[in-house]
Amino acid sequence: MLHVERITPEHENFCFGFHDLLITDDAGRVLAHHTQHLRRPPCADQVTEVGFFAPGSKTFQKIGTTVAFNYPQGARLEWFDAKAGSVIFNVRRGDHWGAEIRDIRGTLLASLDSTAHVVAPEQHLIFGINYARLNRLGAYGYAALPDPTASSNAPVDDGIWVNDIRENRPKLLYSIAEAAATIPENRPENIHYFTHLVMNPSHTRIAFLHRYRIAEGEMTRLMTIGVDGSAPRCLGVGSLSHFDWLNDDEIVIWGRSGSAIEKLRSSRLYSLLPKRLLRTANMLYHRLLGRSSGGARGQQAFVHVFADREGVPPRRIAAGVITQDGHMMVNPRNRDWFVCDTYPDKEGVRQLFLYQISTGRRIELGRFKRIFDEPDSSCSDDAFRFLDKRSLSPTFLKRIAFARSGLHCDLHPRWSSDGKVVYFDSIHEGERAIYAVDVSGILE
DSSP: OEEEEOSSOOOEEEEEOSSSOOOTTTOOOOEEEEOOTTOOOOOOOOOEEHHHOOTTTTOOOEEEESSBBBBTTTOOEEEEEETTTEEEEEEEEEEEEEEEEEEETTTEEEEESSOOSSGGGGGGGGEEEHHHHHHHHTTSSOSSOOOOOOTOOSSSSEEEEEEEEOOOOOOEEEHHHHHHTTTTTOOTTEEEEEEEEEEEETSSOOOOOOOEEEEEEEEEEEEEEETSSSOEEEEEEEEEEEEEEEEETTEEEEEEOHHHHHHHSSSSSHHHOOOOHHHHHHHHHHHHHHTTTEEEEGGGGEEEESSSSTTTEEESSTTOOOOOOOOOOESSSSSEEEEEEEEOOOOOOOEEEEETTTTEEEEEEEEOOOOOOOOOOHHHHTTTTTOGGSSOTTTTHHHHHHHTSOOOOOOOEEEOOSSEEEOOOOOTTSSSSEEEEEEEHHHH
């Protein structure tokens, strides 16, 4: 087992966020959020500090603050210019969400009127989504503002936004309504949103998930689009989850796609069936699925590789080696490798591992146990006041207090910019901290 180093100080809580962003710049500085209230979901006006740790130092250097924060993805804090040392993160801009660019001294370089989920610095472009809509629908949003698109299930004036930072004039790149219109089985009552934008290595196309709620659950479409809005494509439909670009033309993703039930849901016949019948059929399907797989529905899902071309069937990799969902990130310097994690097992243990595509090797890096503290729900009314309760299950509010608190800590592994070190968040020592594992010896 390799040496795991805690890079953040004891008795304080730090996190980075999701698994799809590089955590270091060219000088090795490590980005982080400094959080205060680990055991509760972020309240509407809760301030989170953003900053970095210099190599070999456990002194947090603050760059700025934000209230645009959730534990799974943070403030989408990322390096905007990894050579010059400037960062971008989301903030509140009056009555809407926006973004700021600051240098490592905290000097404000730009205030932007749209959010940044992914960036193309060499093109001066940022791409964002509506975090108020995500928050309302129980996804990874921010708590403080109402959703201006709440009256529409598939708004024509919301979707993926692009903003040239030299002009600061956000434009709609691709609307939710456009995506919904390409679904044969779409019903007016289906609720749609976009999430999980990821840029390909050359910054020419964006992959994202188009999710929509149907009578008996939720469907996910893996989609891509050019950074200029060209050639929107749907690559797969089903129960699809975490992903990354293998290269400019292929995407690796965990999930189930192309099953009999998904083919039915993608047909025009489906849209004509009564909703009550659909709910009953879905319940029976999942009961049979559970029996046929010994209750392990994850066995019906796989790691797929989708080509960024319509009509090309996906291929499976890691069959029998990766058997459950996790958060994958492809090495930026050697794309034959990706790092991944697992969700907690019955004992609360998460696994961290590397996978080599060419050989099918899985190499374990460590196991880290969650803590079983109960969440603090004292500010739930404030944190969840804009949730659309009509679209959520009755048990949702009981689960979300934990799921949106800092106690729910996926490892979310991500790479250093040189592709030699794996960083991850964990809570196994009782505090939220960032850890590092040097894997250069394995890759060499």
